[in-house]
Amino acid sequence: MDKQEFFSDRAQGMQRSVIRELLKITAKPGIISFAGGLPAPASFPVDFVRKALDSVLDKEPHTALQYGPTEGDPRLREDLAGIMKEDGIDTTPDHILITTASQQGLDLVGKIFFNPGNTCITGSPTYLGALQAFKSYQGVPVGVELDDHGMIPEKLEETLARLEEEGRKPRFIYVIPDFQNPAGVTIPLERRKRILEIAGKGGYLVIEDTPYRQLRYKGKSQPTFQSLEPDMVLSLYTISKILLPGFRLGWACGPGWIIDKMVMAKQAVDLCTSPFNQALTHAMLSMGALDKSLEQTIELYGNRRKLMLECMEKEFTGIDDIHWTKPEGGLFLWLTLPEGLNTEKMFKEAVDAKVAYVPGSAFYPDNDNFRSMRLNFSYADEGQIVEGMKRLGNLIRKKISATG
Ligand SMILES: Cc1ncc(COP(=O)(O)O)c(C=O)c1O
Incomplete structure (x- = not known):
C-alpha cells in the first residue's frame, strides 16, 4: 500500500519549503549567501534579553x-x-x-x-x-x-x-x-x-x-x-x-x-x-529595547542596502535588459535578468561560483517566472556583499555570452 494514503488529502498536498531546502545547500563553507531572509545576528539585542531575563525570573517566575x-x-x-x-x-x-x-x-x-x-x-x-x-x-x-x-x-x-x-x-x-x-x-x-x-x-x-x-x-x-x-x-x-x-x-x-x-x-x-x-x-x-534596537538595525541594514545597490550598478554596467527594484526598506530586492536567462537553471553554477540567491520561481503562486531572483541584503556583511555581487555579475556575463 502506498504509505501516502495514510495521510489526509490536505497532508498529501503538503510540500517542504523550497527555500528551507535550498538554505541547506547554501550553508556550505565559502558560499556567500543572499538566499536566506535572516536578520543579521549583530542586530539582536542580547543585553536587553539578559536584563529582561533577570527581571522576569526575579519578579514574576510563577x-x-x-x-x-x-x-x-x-x-x-x-x-x-x-x-x-x-x-x-x-x-x-x-x-x-x-x-x-x-x-x-x-x-x-x-x-x-x-x-x-x-x-x-x-x-x-x-x-x-x-x-x-x-x-x-x-x-x-x-x-x-x-x-x-x-x-x-x-x-x-x-x-x-x-x-x-x-x-x-x-x-x-x-x-x-x-x-x-x-x-x-x-x-x-x-x-x-x-x-x-x-x-x-x-x-x-x-x-x-x-x-x-x-x-x-x-x-x-x-x-x-x-x-x-x-x-x-x-x-x-x-x-x-x-x-x-x-x-x-x-x-x-x-x-x-x-x-x-x-x-x-x-x-x-x-x-x-x-x-x-x-x-x-x-x-x-x-x-x-525596541526603539534602541530599531535605530541600530535601520542603520546597519540601510548601509548594506545602499552598498548592494552600488555594487549592482557597478557589476551590471553594460548588461542590457537587466533591472532590479530599489527597496526603501525591508530585507530584499528583486533582480530580473535579460530574456533567455533562467535563474533556476543557473542556480547550481552560482553555488559552484560560491554565491547564492533564491530563484524567483519559488515565489509564484500559479505561474512561472524564471528570469528573476530574490537577493537578501541584511545577512551578509559588507565585504561579502562586495565579493558576492562580483561573483554574481561574472556569472551573469558568462551566461549571457553562452546564450549568444
Ligand atoms: C511576508 C512575511 N510574512 C510572514 C513571515 C513570517 O515571519 P515570522 O513567522 O518570523 O514572524 C515572513 C518571514 O520572512 C515574511 O516575509
Missing part, C-alpha cells in the same frame, strides 16, 4: 513559567496597541491576538477562511510561507501581477472579475504592502486606497502582512491598510525582523469577530504563545 491566556499577556497586548496607535492605527488590546510569530497568523488565516478549493488573491510573486500556509488548508492562491509599486489594481480588478465569473470568488486579498517579500516594493497611498476601494466594492477582506514595516531606510511611511479601513482589514505583525526572530512572537490586529475566531483556532494549535517569551518581550519593551 506567572511567566505558567500557561497563559490564548489571547496573550494583557500587558503585552497593551504595549502593542500603543505601538500601533503611534503608527496611526486606532485600536485597543482586545483587537490584538498574540501569535507564535506571523507565520502562525498566516496559518490561522488559512484555517478560519478556507474550505477546500477556495481561492484567495496574492501578489505574483509573494511570500512563499503564505503560499505554504494557505495551501495546507487546500486554499488555492491566485496571483495578481506586481510592478515597482506593488499589486496592480487594474490586474486585481480583472482577476476578481474572472474568478467571480468562474464561480470561484476569493475568500480574501493578501497583501504585503511594505517592502514586499520577495520583491522589496511598497504600495503608495493612492494605490492602497484604490485596492481597498476594489475590495470594498466586491465585499472582500484584506489580509495585510507587514513584518518589515518599521525597517524603513528611505522615503516616507505610508498609512497601513488597517488605518484606512479598520472594519475589513486583518493585519499581521511580528517582532522577528524588528527585534529578534528566536522568541517566535507576533500579533494579529483586526476586527473583533475575526480575532475571536482566530483565538478559537489557536486554542487547538498551541493553547497560547510562550508566556515566558511574552513576559520577556514586555520587559524589553518597557526598557525601550
Whole structure:
C-alpha cells in the first residue's frame, strides 16, 4: 500500500519549503549567501534579553513559567496597541491576538477562511510561507501581477472579475504592502486606497502582512491598510525582523469577530504563545529595547542596502535588459535578468561560483517566472556583499555570452 494514503488529502498536498531546502545547500563553507531572509545576528539585542531575563525570573517566575491566556499577556497586548496607535492605527488590546510569530497568523488565516478549493488573491510573486500556509488548508492562491509599486489594481480588478465569473470568488486579498517579500516594493497611498476601494466594492477582506514595516531606510511611511479601513482589514505583525526572530512572537490586529475566531483556532494549535517569551518581550519593551534596537538595525541594514545597490550598478554596467527594484526598506530586492536567462537553471553554477540567491520561481503562486531572483541584503556583511555581487555579475556575463 502506498504509505501516502495514510495521510489526509490536505497532508498529501503538503510540500517542504523550497527555500528551507535550498538554505541547506547554501550553508556550505565559502558560499556567500543572499538566499536566506535572516536578520543579521549583530542586530539582536542580547543585553536587553539578559536584563529582561533577570527581571522576569526575579519578579514574576510563577506567572511567566505558567500557561497563559490564548489571547496573550494583557500587558503585552497593551504595549502593542500603543505601538500601533503611534503608527496611526486606532485600536485597543482586545483587537490584538498574540501569535507564535506571523507565520502562525498566516496559518490561522488559512484555517478560519478556507474550505477546500477556495481561492484567495496574492501578489505574483509573494511570500512563499503564505503560499505554504494557505495551501495546507487546500486554499488555492491566485496571483495578481506586481510592478515597482506593488499589486496592480487594474490586474486585481480583472482577476476578481474572472474568478467571480468562474464561480470561484476569493475568500480574501493578501497583501504585503511594505517592502514586499520577495520583491522589496511598497504600495503608495493612492494605490492602497484604490485596492481597498476594489475590495470594498466586491465585499472582500484584506489580509495585510507587514513584518518589515518599521525597517524603513528611505522615503516616507505610508498609512497601513488597517488605518484606512479598520472594519475589513486583518493585519499581521511580528517582532522577528524588528527585534529578534528566536522568541517566535507576533500579533494579529483586526476586527473583533475575526480575532475571536482566530483565538478559537489557536486554542487547538498551541493553547497560547510562550508566556515566558511574552513576559520577556514586555520587559524589553518597557526598557525601550525596541526603539534602541530599531535605530541600530535601520542603520546597519540601510548601509548594506545602499552598498548592494552600488555594487549592482557597478557589476551590471553594460548588461542590457537587466533591472532590479530599489527597496526603501525591508530585507530584499528583486533582480530580473535579460530574456533567455533562467535563474533556476543557473542556480547550481552560482553555488559552484560560491554565491547564492533564491530563484524567483519559488515565489509564484500559479505561474512561472524564471528570469528573476530574490537577493537578501541584511545577512551578509559588507565585504561579502562586495565579493558576492562580483561573483554574481561574472556569472551573469558568462551566461549571457553562452546564450549568444
Ligand atoms: C511576508 C512575511 N510574512 C510572514 C513571515 C513570517 O515571519 P515570522 O513567522 O518570523 O514572524 C515572513 C518571514 O520572512 C515574511 O516575509
